[in-house]
Amino acid sequence: MELRVVDHPLVAHKLTLLRDRDTDSPTFRRLTEELVTLLAYEATREVRVEPSTVPTPVAAAPGVRLREPRPMVVPILRAGLGMLEGMSRLMPTAEVGFVGMVRNEETLQPVTYAERLPTDLSGRQCYVLDPMLATGGSLATAVRFLVDRGADHITCICLLAAPEGIDRMRELLAELEVPTTLVVAAVDERLNEQGFIVPGLGDAGDRLYGVA
Numbered sequence: 663m664e665l666r667v668v669d670h671p672l673v674a675h676k677l678t679l680l681r682d683r684d685t686d687s688p689t690f691r692r693l694t695e696e697l698v699t700l701l702a703y704e705a706t707r708e709v710r711v712e713p714s715t716v717p718t719p720v721a722a723a724p725g726v727r728l729r730e731p732r733p734m735v736v737p738i739l740r741a742g743l744g745m746l747e748g749m750s751r752l753m754p755t756a757e758v759g760f761v762g763m764v765r766n767e768e769t770l771q772p773v774t775y776a777e778r779l780p781t782d783l784s785g786r787q788c789y790v791l792d793p794m795l796a797t798g799g800s801l802a803t804a805v806r807f808l809v810d811r812g813a814d815h816i817t818c819i820c821l822l823a824a825p826e827g828i829d830r831m832r833e834l835l836a837e838l839e840v841p842t843t844l845v846v847a848a849v850d851e852r853l854n855e856q857g858f859i860v861p862g863l864g865d866a867g868d869r870l871y872g873v874a
C-alpha cells in the first residue's frame with residue numbers, strides 16, 4: 663500500500679480548524695468537504711482517461727475524458743458521508759456505492775450493517791472515503807469487499823490516520839495484488855486506549871452529525 667500525506671499549507675490550515683473542539687458542526691461539515699476536494703486532487707492522479715477531441719470555437723482540440731467503466735466512490739457510513747459531496751463535486755460522473763460500518767466500542771472490531779455496491783466491480787477504480795483511520799479495521803474490511811468484487815485499483819482518502827492503523831492496513835492487505843493507495847491530510851502520533859486518534863479531532867461522525 664502506498665501512503666501519500668498531502669503536504670500543503672491550505673490543507674494544514676483547514677485541518678487545524680477542523681481539529682479545534684470549538685469548531686461547530688456546520689463549519690466542521692464545510693471544512694470536511696473543502697479538505698476532501700483538496701485531497702481528491704492528489705488522490706485522482708491515476709484516474710483512467712482516454713483521448714477525446716472537442717471543437718473549440720476556433721479548431722479541434724485534443725483532450726481527454728474519464729474512461730468507462732466509470733470510477734466508483736464509496737463513502738463508509740456514517741462519517742464518510744460527510745466527504746461525499748466534496749468528492750462528487752470534483753468527479754460528478756462517478757458512481758456511488760455505500761458501505762455502513764460501526765466499530766464495536768469494546769473490541770474495536772468493525773461491524774458491517776449495510777452494503778449497497780454493484781456485485782461486479784471488474785475493472786473499476788474505487789475511491790473509499792472515511793475521515794478517520796484508527797485501528798484500520800474498517801477501512802481494510804471495506805477494501806476487501808471491493809477487491810472481492812473485482813475492483814482492480816483502490817484509493818482510500820482519509821483526513822487523519824494513526825500510525826498503528828496504517829501498519830495494520832499494510833498487514834491485512836499485504837497479499838492483495840490490487841494496487842492500493844492511502845491519501846491522508848496528516849498522520850497523527852498514536853491511538854489511545856479507547857482507540858481514538860491522538861491528538862486527532864474527536865469522533866468525526868458525532869462532530870458532523872451531532873448524535874452518537
Ligand code: PRP
Pocket residue numbers: 738739740741742763764765766770772792793794795796797798799800801827857865866867868
Ligand atoms: C469511525 C470512523 C471509521 C472508524 C475508524 O466510525 O469514521 O469508520 O471509526 O476506526 P478503525 O480504523 O479502528 O476501524 P464509527 O465506528 O465511529 O462510526 P460512524 O462513522 O457511524 O460515527
